[in-house]
Each structure stands twice: as structure tokens, then as C-alpha cells.
Amino acid sequence: MKRNPTNRYIDDTMARIGNTVRYTASFEKYVALYDNLYSRTRLSDLYAPDKTYLMGDFTCLWLQQGEVVITINGKSQTMERKSIVIIPMQTAFKVQQVSPDTRFAFIRYSEEAIIQSIKDLGLYMNRFLPGRSDVTELSIEGFKEISTLYDDFRQGLAHKELKYLNLYARSFCDYILVFLLNAFNIDTKIKGKAISRQENVYRQFIDLLNIYANREREVQFYADKLNISPKYLSTVTQTYSGKNASEWIAEYVVGLAIEMMREKRCKIQDISTNLNFPTQSFFGRYFKRTTGLSPKQYTLKHFDKD
Amino acid sequence: MNDSLDTALPQIMQTANPSLFFNTFQNDYHCCDNLHLRNDPKINPCSTIYNDNNHFVVVVQHGTMNLIINGQEVKLKSNDFLMIMPFTKIEILTSFCTFFACVITNYIALDIYNKLGTPDNISENCYTFHHYHFHPQQTEMLLSDYLRLKEITLREAIPLHEEMLKSGIGILLSHLFSFMAVTDKIEYKSNIFLRQVFDKFLIALSQHYASERKVDFYAKLLDVPAKHITAATNRYAEKTASRVINEYVIYKIKAILYNNQLSVKAVSDMFNFPSQSFFGRYFKRVTGYSPARFMSKHSKKLSKQTSFMP
Numbered sequence: 001m002k003r004n005p006t007n008r009y010i011d012d013t014m015a016r017i018g019n020t021v022r023y024t025a026s027f028e029k030y031v032a033l034y035d036n037l038y039s040r041t042r043l044s045d046l047y048a049p050d051k052t053y054l055m056g057d058f059t060c061l062w063l064q065q066g067e068v069v070i071t072i073n074g075k076s077q078t079m080e081r082k083s084i085v086i087i088p089m090q091t092a093f094k095v096q097q098v099s100p101d102t103r104f105a106f107i108r109y110s111e112e113a114i115i116q117s118i119k120d121l122g123l124y125m126n127r128f129l130p131g132r133s134d135v136t137e138l139s140i141e142g143f144k145e146i147s148t149l150y151d152d153f154r155q156g157l158a159h160k161e162l163k164y165l166n167l168y169a170r171s172f173c174d175y176i177l178v179f180l181l182n183a184f185n186i187d188t189k190i191k192g193k194a195i196s197r198q199e200n201v202y203r204q205f206i207d208l209l210n211i212y213a214n215r216e217r218e219v220q221f222y223a224d225k226l227n228i229s230p231k232y233l234s235t236v237t238q239t240y241s242g243k244n245a246s247e248w249i250a251e252y253v254v255g256l257a258i259e260m261m262r263e264k265r266c267k268i269q270d271i272s273t274n275l276n277f278p279t280q281s282f283f284g285r286y287f288k289r290t291t292g293l294s295p296k297q298y299t300l301k302h303f304d305k306d
Numbered sequence: 307m308n309d310s311l312d313t314a315l316p317q318i319m320q321t322a323n324p325s326l327f328f329n330t331f332q333n334d335y336h337c338c339d340n341l342h343l344r345n346d347p348k349i350n351p352c353s354t355i356y357n358d359n360n361h362f363v364v365v366v367q368h369g370t371m372n373l374i375i376n377g378q379e380v381k382l383k384s385n386d387f388l389m390i391m392p393f394t395k396i397e398i399l400t401s402f403c404t405f406f407a408c409v410i411t412n413y414i415a416l417d418i419y420n421k422l423g424t425p426d427n428i429s430e431n432c433y434t435f436h437h438y439h440f441h442p443q444q445t446e447m448l449l450s451d452y453l454r455l456k457e458i459t460l461r462e463a464i465p466l467h468e469e470m471l472k473s474g475i476g477i478l479l480s481h482l483f484s485f486m487a488v489t490d491k492i493e494y495k496s497n498i499f500l501r502q503v504f505d506k507f508l509i510a511l512s513q514h515y516a517s518e519r520k521v522d523f524y525a526k527l528l529d530v531p532a533k534h535i536t537a538a539t540n541r542y543a544e545k546t547a548s549r550v551i552n553e554y555v556i557y558k559i560k561a562i563l564y565n566n567q568l569s570v571k572a573v574s575d576m577f578n579f580p581s582q583s584f585f586g587r588y589f590k591r592v593t594g595y596s597p598a599r600f601m602s603k604h605s606k607k608l609s610k611q612t613s614f615m616p
Contacts, residue, residue: 120421121469152450156477162484170421171476178470197569 025157027169030113033154035105043068043104047095054274058109059087060180062138062146066102070095070135073259077135082143085135086180089114089211105150109173115211117174142183149176201226202240205233205248213252215276217286219245250290257287261299268295335414335471337456339406341367347404355396358553361415362390362407363482365440365448369403375435376542378494382437385445387482389436392557393543393550406452410475413604416561418476432554433508433543437492444485451478503530504538507547515555517578521547552592559589563601570597 024039026032034046047053052071062084069078071094072087079085087093089111109117138146153172162168208222216222222245223230234244241248253275260271272283288294293301340347347369364371364387371382374397375390382388382403390396392412410418440448455474464470496502510527518524524547525532536547543550555577562573574585589597 121466121473152454162481163487164480164483167480167483168477171473171480174473175470175477178466178473181466182464182470200567 025154027157027165029110030166031110031169031173032108033105033150033157034108035103035150035154037064037103037105043095043098043102047093049095049098052092052094055087055089055091055093057111058089058114059093059106060109060176061085061087061104061106062143064103064105064147066104067097067099068095068102068104069097072134074262079135080137082138082140083135084138084146084180084183107150107153107176109177111211113170113173114177116170117177118207120170120174121178136183138183146176146179146183149179198236199240201228201233201236205237205245209248209252213249213256214274217249217253219249222249250286254287254290257283257295258298258302261295262303271295335411335459335475336409337407337452337459338409339404339452339456341404341406344404347402349398349401349403351397351399355398357390357392357394357396359392359412361392361410361412362388362396363410363478364388364390364405364407365445365452367404367406367445367449369401371401371403371405372399373397374399376433380435380437380494383439385440385442387438387440387445387448387485389482391432391434391436393432393553394435395544406449408452408455408475408478412557413560413564414472414475416558417564418472418479420561420565421476431508431512432557433504436486437494438486438489439492440485440489444481447481448478448485451481500534500538500541503528503534504542507535507538507550511551511554515551515558516576519548519551519555521551524551552588556589556592559597560600560604563597564604570601573597 024033024035034041036042061079063079063081065081067078067080069076070085071077071092072085073092076096077085153176156168156172157165159165204226205222208225212221212225219230219233223233226233230245234246237243237245237248243251257271257275260266260274268283269280272280275283277283277286284294287298291298340349349371364382366382366384366386366388368384370384371386373380373382373388376394380388384403451474455471455478458467458470458474461467506528507524510524514523514527521532521535525535528535532547539545539547539550545553559573559577562568562576563570568576570585571582574582577585579585579588586596589595589600593600
């Protein structure tokens, strides 16, 4: 999987986790489990305290014991025993304080894994949007179940000789993901009837946007991913939402930019680089075309009240 | 669910209330066991089960189980595993054993196979079964997978039940396939001429089903008269050759429709039908209902979209 070289936060996290190989169990680059349930690894060994990581993959962290203060997208939250948190991709994550008796475990799904699971299950990415990443306390049963599941998965992955280990890893990934969805009481009412092909295309497009909006802005790219023509993609999105594909993309990219302005107060230059724009001036024009205001004007108008 | 499966199971379970041990999910998937009968695991002979739609996975924990599948006697011992493919006739004889089993409807099974990549010998063969002998440790692993699956099946009120079950089945199958890959299959070979024709016909069918639906084509391919093929299918499947072909094609089509990724038109083209309307009529002739009806009833449901902008 190609990663955007300018996106230094992701590379930073990947390098840290990837090179130090501290994980307890893993399946290729698909999924990896980390914990200190039976060892002395500290959470701060994995995430340096007071350093912000832009998460490159989908992480689910929970505590068996102890207390941890974390910051997700600028919002500081405390985790205690039985707390669980889902950290979606492209989320700013920081570990602030860790109590010495902390027992933690977490699962990291690679981008590929999460896309695959969502595809297999017919679920949608938006269920794990950053806005939803709040610390949640599990019920006793839920906590027991996730602990058992984690242990089972961990042991299962240790059987490296199994020929169909990939099948196992994928099924278990799906299984845990569904468990999480249920544990978070996310509204997942199944619609009574099968959806149309067109609607399916539209939904897949929105999913892709969630994943690629920070680096791709061409309708052609999304159409290629869906194996359809850009024109058809635009027609479909127009039918279902009243907006065409390029409007969707622009809205998403600008949405991401605004999110960054709000959360991190970072420089326009950084945002422009992170969103894969060639120059800052190009980003400014893109922003203005969509919102009617330049990035600076927008910041002044919306965020500089306090 | 099959009628015969309905009547057969209470007899096997020795109970008037099979739902206690026989758990169903939307008629697409069942799991059953008699692990509660540890002390006296007697299984009474029961009426013949005609299995048209399902993949059976049976693992014997202790004891022996005697079966007749399509006229072939099979004796399962402790730690034996049997995978029974669709289009089979199963008779259970008097046996003493504790076992656990899953019954998976063909389109779900094929969907899982397609998604995860199957061993070659499993996905294609119908009218047959696979018999393996596992190590006790492997049986233990399968049992824990099975119990997890059973527990989910019993929890009815949870959302995303179907997705959970499917990944649960995936976990069980991944272990099964891994064990099958390292274990020698117990072979049942026959010297009877018609049986050989039948087996060759099935192999040819699994290779050409997408484009050819005429008995003559297969007769030419196997270099035997069409009559021989029909005689063989009549004898071993109790159906005519064209019926066997049609059912196999429909069996494959259902798995694709179930997946809900392709339009009916695309499926019709994929199976080399001259037109979509012809395809619809063909489907209705064989199954009794239209593709659209099958899809609305069974195909993978996609969950409803909620608001997505931050």
C-alpha cells in the first residue's frame, strides 16, 4: 500500500510501531495485537507521552486495570478499568498520563484490513468517524467477552503453521469489529430490503471518500476504484444526494481542513501539505472556491472568538 | 428448512423440543449437537434427509456414527470429520456418539468460500462428501469454535446478528480447512462404470457450468453417449442429467445474487444467457421464484446510511 510521503505523522507512527516489533501477535501487515497483560511493556513505550500521532490505522484500545489520560482530536479524556475507545484513521491521538499499574490491550487494523472488513460485512465507514471516538465504559459481560475474544484471537494467531491463517485472521477481525459496533450501541438497524445497485455505488463512494479524501481529489480516481465511469458516478451521487461527485469531494476535503484548523490550530502550510496539495496558494484557492472565504478569513471568522 | 430435516432432528436429539439443541438463524444456517447426552449418546435411525441446499459439517467427538450417503456406507469414529456437500441423500443408522454439526445454506457457504479462498476440492464438488480423521487437539479447537458459534446463535436480540454469525462460521471454517490441508482424506473409490461416468460428469460440470447447459456438450466432452450420463445421474442422483445441470447452475447463481454486488443483468451475461428475460424465466423454471424475489428475501442486507458529514 502506497503512503503519501509528505504525511509525516503517519510515517512516524508506522515507523515507531513497525520497527520496534513490540506486538504480541500479528498477521502480516493486516492486523496486530499489543498488550502488557503478561509482560512489562508500558503504553509509553509504544506512544511517547505528550507527542501527537496522526493515526494511520484503525485502533481499538481498552484497559483491564489502571488509569490513562488520552487526548483524541484535542479532546482530553480519562480511561479507567473496563473503558474502551475506538480511534479511527486520521485521528490525532496523544497519551498524556499513564498510571504505573496500567494493564492495556489494543488491536490495530491496517487500512487494508478495515476496508476489507467493512466490505465483507456490508458496513459503512462513517460509523467510526472521529466525532464518535469517545471513551466508553463496557458492561461487565461486554468486558469479559472482549477479554476472552482477545485472548482467543491472540492464541489463534500464534498457530503460524495453519495454512488458512489469513482466513482465520479475517474472520476474527470481522467478528471483533461487529462486537465493537454492538458494544458501542451504534445504531445499526438493518434495512428490510436489499438496496439498489445505484445506491450501493453511492455508498461505496462515500466510504472511499472517508478513506482517501486526504490525498485524492480527482473524480476519476474514485470512479476507477469503483470500476465505473466518472460521469456515471456523478449521475448517481446527484440522484441520491443532489450533489455531484466533485462537490462531494470538495466538501470532504474542506471538511478535513476545517477539522484540522479547529483541533490543532496548525499552520495553513501544514494543512496544505497534509492534504496533499502541491502549494499553499493552490490550497487557498481550492478552499475559497468551496467556502467563499480564504483559510485565514475562515479561521478569523469561526475560531477566533475565544 | 427441509421438511425431512425438521422431522429427523428431534429423533436424533432424543427430545421433543429440538430448539433447545438445534438453533436456527433465518433458515439460512443451523447448528446442532448432542453434547448434552454425554452418558447415553444413542442416536436412533431416522427418516432419510434429502439435502439439496446445504453444506453439512459434522464432527464426531466420541463414539461411532453410521451413515449412508448417496448409497455409500460411511462409518465415523472418534475425532472424525465429515463435510457433506449439497445434493445428497443422507440416512442415519443406529449410532452411539456425541457430535456437533453445522448446516450452512449453499449461498452463504459459497459466499464465505469465495471471500476467503477455499481449498480446491471443496467448493466445486456436489453430490459427494469429504471424510477426514483429525487429531484430538484439532477436535478441541473446532469444539471451542462451535461453542462460540452456538452462543451467538442463541442470542437473538443483538443487532448485526447475521454479520456476527458469518464471521463466526468463517472462524470455524478456517480451522477446518487448515486441518484438512494437513490431513489425508479418506478415499471412497468405486470401480463401477456408471459411477466413474457420474464423477467425471460432475468434474466437467464444475468447469463448464458458466457457459454450457446442454447434456450433449458434456456427452461429447466425456466421449460417452448422452444416454449414459442420464443413466448415471438417474442412478446416483435420482434426477435427469439436465436437471442436475440446471440445479448446479442455479446453485452457483444464487451465491452470486446473494452477494448483492452485481446486477441481475451482469449475472445473466456472466452465465452466458442470451438475454436477461431468458435468464429470469430459466431461474423461475428451476426454482419456482424469480431472481428478484430471491434477492429481496435472502441477499446480503446492507445497513442503512446515517449522516456522515462532521
